[in-house]
Amino acid sequence: MSVLSAGELRDRIYRKDAADPERIFIVPSPASDEILDASIDLSLGNSFIVTRSARFSALEALEETTEVDIASYQERVFVPFHEKLVIHPGTFILGATWQYIGLPEGVQAQVLARSTWGRAGLTVATAVAVHPGFVGCLTLELVNHGNAPVALYPGARVAQMIFMHVDLAHPIKNKRSSVYSAMTEPAFSKLHNEAEELRRWKKIGEHVSFL
Amino acid sequence: MPELMGIVLEQGAATRQLLHEIEIQRPTSRYNRDLLVFLGNLCEILNKEIAKASAQVVADSASQAALRRLVIMCSSALCEVHRLCQYFDHTDNLSVCVPMMQLLNKLGKDIGQGKPFILRGDFEYTYSYYPLGRDLHRLAKSISSEAVPISEHFACFAFPIAKKGYTLPNCALVHELGHLIVDANDLIGVAVNKKPDLSGKIDDILKSRAAAGDQLDFDIIKRTNQASRVLENWMHEVLADLIGMHLLGPAHLFAFMHFIGHIGVYQRDDPEHPCSAYRMKLMLKAARVLGWESTLQETPMAWQEAQRIAQLPRESGDFRFDAADQCLPIIEPALFELAGETCRSATYKPKVFASGKDQMLSLLSHGIPPVEVLVSRQGKRKFRVSAPVTILNVGWFCYESSFPGWDQKFPKLTTIERGQVLDRLIIKAMEISFVKSAESKARTRRH
Numbered sequence: 001m002s003v004l005s006a007g008e009l010r011d012r013i014y015r016k017d018a019a020d021p022e023r024i025f026i027v028p029s030p031a032s033d034e035i036l037d038a039s040i041d042l043s044l045g046n047s048f049i050v051t052r053s054a055r056f057s058a059l060e061a062l063e064e065t066t067e068v069d070i071a072s073y074q075e076r077v078f079v080p081f082h083e084k085l086v087i088h089p090g091t092f093i094l095g096a097t098w099q100y101i102g103l104p105e106g107v108q109a110q111v112l113a114r115s116t117w118g119r120a121g122l123t124v125a126t127a128v129a130v131h132p133g134f135v136g137c138l139t140l141e142l143v144n145h146g147n148a149p150v151a152l153y154p155g156a157r158v159a160q161m162i163f164m165h166v167d168l169a170h171p172i173k174n175k176r177s178s179v180y181s182a183m184t185e186p187a188f189s190k191l192h193n194e195a196e197e198l199r200r201w202k203k204i205g206e207h208v209s210f211l
Numbered sequence: 212m213p214e215l216m217g218i219v220l221e222q223g224a225a226t227r228q229l230l231h232e233i234e235i236q237r238p239t240s241r242y243n244r245d246l247l248v249f250l251g252n253l254c255e256i257l258n259k260e261i262a263k264a265s266a267q268v269v270a271d272s273a274s275q276a277a278l279r280r281l282v283i284m285c286s287s288a289l290c291e292v293h294r295l296c297q298y299f300d301h302t303d304n305l306s307v308c309v310p311m312m313q314l315l316n317k318l319g320k321d322i323g324q325g326k327p328f329i330l331r332g333d334f335e336y337t338y339s340y341y342p343l344g345r346d347l348h349r350l351a352k353s354i355s356s357e358a359v360p361i362s363e364h365f366a367c368f369a370f371p372i373a374k375k376g377y378t379l380p381n382c383a384l385v386h387e388l389g390h391l392i393v394d395a396n397d398l399i400g401v402a403v404n405k406k407p408d409l410s411g412k413i414d415d416i417l418k419s420r421a422a423a424g425d426q427l428d429f430d431i432i433k434r435t436n437q438a439s440r441v442l443e444n445w446m447h448e449v450l451a452d453l454i455g456m457h458l459l460g461p462a463h464l465f466a467f468m469h470f471i472g473h474i475g476v477y478q479r480d481d482p483e484h485p486c487s488a489y490r491m492k493l494m495l496k497a498a499r500v501l502g503w504e505s506t507l508q509e510t511p512m513a514w515q516e517a518q519r520i521a522q523l524p525r526e527s528g529d530f531r532f533d534a535a536d537q538c539l540p541i542i543e544p545a546l547f548e549l550a551g552e553t554c555r556s557a558t559y560k561p562k563v564f565a566s567g568k569d570q571m572l573s574l575l576s577h578g579i580p581p582v583e584v585l586v587s588r589q590g591k592r593k594f595r596v597s598a599p600v601t602i603l604n605v606g607w608f609c610y611e612s613s614f615p616g617w618d619q620k621f622p623k624l625t626t627i628e629r630g631q632v633l634d635r636l637i638i639k640a641m642e643i644s645f646v647k648s649a650e651s652k653a654r655t656r657r658h
Contacts, residue, residue: 014592016585018573025579028643029594078309081646100639102579135578135620137639182578182621182632184639 003038004107004163010035012104024163025102025135041114042097042159044152045137047185048077048085049094061194074188084151087122087144094186095124095140098155102135109163111138117158121146124159132166136183215279216265219286223258226293230254233299240312242327243302246343246365250292253351257285257292284353291350298343298367301332301375308370310641311381314599315368315388317645318458321557324392326364330384332372336473338383340390340451341367364395377634378641379606382466385459389451398549399446405545412541413438416534438534445485445535446542452490453550456497459600460559461507464494465607468517477523480532485539488523493543495521500547502561510611559600567597571605575633576616580640581605582647596647597640606637 004012010032012024026040051074074094079085087093103109109130113123124140140159144150152158230251264278264285312330319325333339344365368387374380393399403409414435455463471477471487480486495517498504508514527533551558571581581602583594597605609615614629621629 014585016570016592018570018577018579025574025577027580027583027639028596028647029583032592100580100643102577182635184580184635 002165004165005038006035009038009040009163012107022104022106023102024104024107025100027100027102028098039160039162040099041157042099042111042138042161043157044140044154045096045098045185046079046081046154047096048079049074049186049188050077051075051092061191061198076185079152079154081154084153086149086151087142088149089121089144089147091144093142093152095142095152096137096183096186097140097159098137100135100137100184101130101161103130103132103163105132106166106168107163108132108166109134109161111140111159111161114158114160117150117156120150121148122150122152122158130161134181136181137185139183139186215282216261219261219282219289220258220265222286222289222293223254223261226289226296227251227254227258229293229296233296236299240302240329242329242365243299245327246295246298246329249347250295254289254292257289261285288350288353291346295343295347298329298331301372302329308375308378308381308638310599310638310645311378311384313645314603314641315384317599318385318388318557319392322392322458322554323556324395324553326366326391326395327362328366328368328388328391331367331369332375333369334372335369336371336373337369338371338387338470339369340387341369342391342394343367345394364391366391366394376638378637379462379603379610379634380466380469382459382462382603382607383470385463386451386455386467388458389454390447392454392553393447393450396553398450398553399443402446402450402542402545402549405548406542409442409538409542412538413442413534416537434530434534438531441482441531442535442538444483445539446546448484448490449493449539449543449546450550452494453497453546454554456494456501457550457554457558460501460561460564460604461498461503462600462603462607464498464507464517465513465611467491467494468513468520471520477520478526480525480529480536482531485532485536486525488520489525489536489539491517492521497547497550501558506561506564510608512613513611559604563598564601564604567595567601568605568608571597571601572609572615575605575609575636576614576620578620578632578636580636580643582640582643596644599641599644602637602640602644606633609633 009024012022013026013029013035014032015023017023030040052072077085085093101109110128111125111130112128113125117124121144123143123145125138126141126143130138138159138161142152142158230247234247234251261282264281267278308330315328315330316325327344329343342364344363347365348363366387368384368391370381370384416438452463452467455467459466467487467490471491474487477487477491480489484490498507507517525532525536527536567584570584574581574583582597584597586593586595610630610633614626614633617624617629621632624632
């Protein structure tokens with residue numbers, strides 16, 4: 001699994017045909033001379049989700065939690081480009097990238113914090129993998145691990161993305177279907193989708209008491 | 212009298228408190244803030260007037276009557292301020308479609324008519340135009356001769372709150388912008404001047420209808436007035452439709468079709484609007500004049516439906532509507548001419564749409580916002596950013612062509628889910644288009 005170079009990124013982004021199976025979409029696209037390293041910088045979008053922590057005890061996937069329940073624990077906040085959102089130490093906020101990403105089947109990507117912001121205490125992603133074929137704005141899990149509040153501005157380049165080849169010599173038939181596809185804003189967690197699997201483990205646990 | 216003053220003072224304090232609460236909620240649009248400041252100032256003036264009146268000692272009955280009139284006037288003005296506070300409901304950035312607000316602003320500025328307005332999500336399933344500034348001016352002038360710091364053409368456009376996250380159906384808002392442009396330029400007056408024989412025509416029509424019977428003269432006069440009012444309203448509607456067609460092209464026609472499809476009544480007139488069938492006929496005519504006919508035929512189902520609606524006969528019966536219906540064709544050429552003159556600098560052209568349409572539809576079929584089109588100039592490949600109006604038209608073409616190519620990218624999505632994804636992509640594309648355009652303007656200014 002090798003990382004795509006700046007030259008290859010430039011070539012794949014600047015292809016005309018949308019149906020080209022190798023084309024990578026970054027919208028808005030970086031100018032050709034802005035792709036310098038083997039990564040693309042990503043900026044913050046305008047939409048955020050903050051938690052209303054006073055309203056619930058725990059996010060519980062196993063209970064009868066619905067999508068509406070989870071959404072009611074959280075609040076969507078819109079921040080215009082000239083305004084800021086302050087993230088306090090230990091706080092968790094969901095944001096989204098301003099750029100809309102589209103990956104071909106032969107490319108996987110990873111989202112990482114840029115060190116400038118990392119040194120200020122900010123991490124941008126805990127779920128860093130972006131699967132082949134993904135389309136959408138990436139949801140960023142923003143946490144301030146530092147000791148001082150950090151002001152976040154929409155448009156700030158907080159993250160970077162590196163791209164890797166995927167070996168298509170043995171294609172799989174059943175593809176993973178992302179529940180967060182074609183999103184343009186941070187998406188609320190679909191934790192309730194995990195309930196079935198957790199119930200299965202619970203049942204196993206009841207029969208195998210020593211585990 | 213002191214009791215009445217007490218009640219009005221209390222009313223003033225309550226309204227001031229309400230405005231304060233609205234201020235704390237921070238309405239984010241600039242125009243919302245303008246409206247809030249204006250109402251706040253007005254409320255202050257009213258409160259001062261009442262306080263001044265309550266401090267006066269009046270002996271004679273004439274002064275007492277004058278004082279009573281002042282207090283009652285202040286009270287009704289405060290009631291009006293209180294009523295206007297409802298316009299802050301659902302007008303914040305999360306409740307309205309922000310790119311659509313930006314588009315309306317841009318279109319207004321493009322034709323040199325950058326008038327202030329607020330967008331309001333309404334619980335009624337309808338789009339409407341309310342000339343808020345006109346009423347505010349009337350109210351302010353009756354209270355104080357001080358300068359009124361708000362535009363007379365300040366408008367409120369309402370849209371169905373259920374459609375707040377959707378951009379394509381909200382293209383119908385450009386029609387409401389058309390109303391604002393018509394009012395701001397007194398286009399109805401200009402149109403009537405172009406056809407000076409119009410008012411006489413209504414008289415003639417009604418007189419000929421009444422000639423057979425033995426109706427009284429005042430009855431005819433009353434009917435003439437009513438018919439003139441209906442005709443004026445209908446001219447307003449037709450002009451707003453034509454302006455919409457100029458500024459937005461087929462997207463305006465599709466949005467209109469989508470909206471009247473919800474209502475399902477095509478042949479009935481009302482005092483404010485001629486029947487939808489007639490409006491559709493005029494919009495199709497405008498589409499032909501503007502060169503959109505062959506483009507529209509690329510979506511055969513929508514094209515046929517538009518033709519079908521346009522050919523439906525209107526329901527006749529009401530004397531006012533029948534008279535207005537007979538007069539409208541007389542003024543129609545003047546309305547077409549006026550709409551063309553007003554929108555000359557911003558009329559959307561089929562050539563612009565055709566230049567990027569195929570690439571943009573292809574992007575949509577891959578789940579990508581249709582905003583950047585790759586062009587080659589002097590051997591160099593460069594992305595060209597599409598205009599928001601083109602993006603909206605591409606979105607409508609994708610929708611009306613039943614999502615071409617989407618089966619492969621989104622095989623599991625239902626039609627409704629596809630519609631939601633399409634709207635998200637269109638909103639994102641418009642946002643990017645606006646930001647890129649602002650970026651390039653800022654760069655030009657720096658140079």
